[in-house]
Amino acid sequence: MKKKNKNNHFELKNSNIKPLSSFTIFLIIFSSSISILAIVSIIINNTNITLLQTSSPLFYIIIVLIISEIAAMLVYIFYTKKITKGFEIIMEAADHIADGDFNYKIEKSIPKEFEPLKTRMNNVLENLKKLEISKNDYTAYFSHEFKTPLASIIGFAKILKNNDLSLTERNEYISIIIEESERLSKLANNNLLLNKIDNKTLILKKENILLNKQICDCVLLLEYKWNAKKINVNIEMNDNLYYYGDSGLLKEVWINIIDNAIKFTNELGTITISGKKENEKSIISITDDGIGMDNDTIKHIFDCYYQGDKSHYTNGNGLRLTIVKKILDLSNNQIDIDSELNYGTSITITLINKN
Helix, strand or coil, X not given: CEXXXXXXXXXXXXXXXXXXXXXXXXXXXXXXXXXXXXXXXXXXXXXXXXXXXXXXXXXXXXXXXXXXXXXXXXXXXXXXXXXXXXHHHHHXXXXXXXXXXXXXXXXXXXXXXXXXXXXXXXXXXXXXXXXXXXXXXXXXXXXXHHHHHHHHHXXXXXXXCCCCCCHHHHHHHHHHHHXXXXXXXXXXXXXXXXXXXXXCCCCCCEEEEEHHHHHHHHHXXXXXXXXXXXXXXXXXXXXXXXXXXXXXXXXXXXXXXXXXXXXXXXXXXXXXXXXXXXXXEXXXXXXXXXXXXXXXXXXXXXXXXXXXXXXXXXXXXXXXXHHHHHHHHHCCCEEEEEEECCCEEEEEEEEECCC
């Protein structure tokens, strides 16, 4: 793991990569120095050097020191070459990352000291590859979501230029333009909110929230929608359920979930909202008897722009539950989904009170 210190340098933690030991360096310097001093001493004190015939212990000391120096130098060269090879392979991977090539993978043989670093580098490349794919998908989906209502607005605006239109037709087309404009506005606001959450630029304004009142207010806000489908909405909550958090963001959570429940519940259906307190947790469940979801839909339900039921495609932009999940993650809260195709969906929110 790399950890940045106060001096903006990086140091390797929990790594097997170690520099040459101080003993090795000392051995090289010491043997070199003694060898040179011994040779110089002999040259000065002997005008006629006959080392092969001398029986002086100095001769053997010099030989041992020279051999030690050569051995130390060979070890040093081998070790340096080995370490250099490892760094070259890692740096090659770093160059690919710098160039935006996340399909690269380190497959070359590498010194064992670098194996942990190799594994981590490959994990980084794999994660960056997934992030790049996600970013490209996000751009494609956003472009599509933006283009569709815009095309409708342009198309019906051109039709409105026809003076032969009846008042009924004209009002109908104006209503469509207004509806598509609101859809564009909601898309822009949702993406702006997601961007703030992802970039951690969202400032949380925390306060004590009476969940009973907030949820009832959200149900009333959406009354025109569930009344239009003659849906029966039941609220069964314990008294005085409180949560300490951002009221505006939490309201966004309830509106998105309840609106989704209304959207996927058939006429004359039922939506039940229940709430209870368990220790320091407030648990809210929103259950409907609507069309439900299959396992594949549940698996991708929090992905940006994902819409499992294509028959309701024009009623939203696939960001609602993405926003809900990200808002809840901000305070380490939890969302669980239990659903069965054709039998309905139950979404449970667990809010953890830390105050």
